[in-house]
Amino acid sequence: NAGVTQTPKFQVLKTGQSMTLQCAQDMNHNSMYWYRQDPGMGLRLIYYSASEGTTDKGEVPNGYNVSRLNKREFSLRLESAAPSQTSVYFCASSARTASNYGYTFGSGTRLTVV
Amino acid sequence: QKEVEQDPGPLSVPEGAIVSLNCTYSNSAFQYFMWYRQYSRKGPELLMYTYSSGNKEDGRFTAQVDKSSKYISLFIRDSQPSDSATYLCAMSGGNNRLAFGKGNQVVVIP
Numbered sequence: 001n002a003g004v005t006q007t008p009k010f011q012v013l014k015t016g017q018s019m020t021l022q023c024a025q026d027m028n029h030n031s032m033y034w035y036r037q038d039p040g041m042g043l044r045l046i047y048y049s050a051s052e053g054t055t056d057k058g059e060v061p062n063g064y065n066v067s068r069l070n071k072r073e074f075s076l077r078l079e080s081a082a083p084s085q086t087s088v089y090f091c092a093s094s095a096r097t098a099s100n101y102g103y104t105f106g107s108g109t110r111l112t113v114v
Numbered sequence: 115q116k117e118v119e120q121d122p123g124p125l126s127v128p129e130g131a132i133v134s135l136n137c138t139y140s141n142s143a144f145q146y147f148m149w150y151r152q153y154s155r156k157g158p159e160l161l162m163y164t165y166s167s168g169n170k171e172d173g174r175f176t177a178q179v180d181k182s183s184k185y186i187s188l189f190i191r192d193s194q195p196s197d198s199a200t201y202l203c204a205m206s207g208g209n210n211r212l213a214f215g216k217g218n219q220v221v222v223i224p
Contacts, residue, residue, distance in 0.1 A: 031210055040122065042216030043202070050210060090157055094210065102148050102204070103212060105157035
């Protein structure tokens with residue numbers, strides 16, 4: 001099925017460990033996004049990539065890095081995980097005219113940092 | 115003041131009732147308005163889309179936009195237990211970036 005695929009679905013890390021969350025879309029979308037979702041906080045934008053080769057900070061970028069590997073793939077890296085990064089992470093993608101068609105979200109990665 | 119305000123308080127209704135959800139916003143440039151539905155442990159999925167002011171109906175769902183009041187609404191008629199989910203409003207001024215509300219959890223009781 002066409003859509004946004006995130007891996008892994010679940011992960012437990014120890015404080016200080018690093019990991020990369022993977023995201024791939026097969027809809028030929030230009031823009032991709034990483035959000036985190038916490039109870040009572042809603043969706044908060046971490047980083048986004050308006051097009052292949054570009055990345056920009058969102059609302060809560062500290063502690064994260066991203067790579068737009070190609071048009072299909074956008075990864076999120078935690079270099080030194082902290083308990084405050086325990087969250088559900090969603091990747092999303094959109095066509096150039098996102099306002100007309102909205103975002104397509106992946107199913108999420110549930111990350112726990114202990 | 116946040117760009118988009120959505121009361122996140124859980125809403126419980128009996129099956130068959132009308133569910134009414136709303137968001138307010140502050141950015142006059144917003145022209146594109148959406149509602150997302152998010153089931154537990156799933157990603158948000160686009161439910162309704164409206165451009166500018168007016169109403170849009172899709173089956174049991176109706177989206178309304180009042181740009182003069184900076185107020186949008188989602189109504190669910192004849193609610194079903196399968197409608198139990200979190201509903202998020204989202205809006206854009208056309209710059210490829212969406213502003214989201216915090217989401218409203220709805221529980222439909224059989």
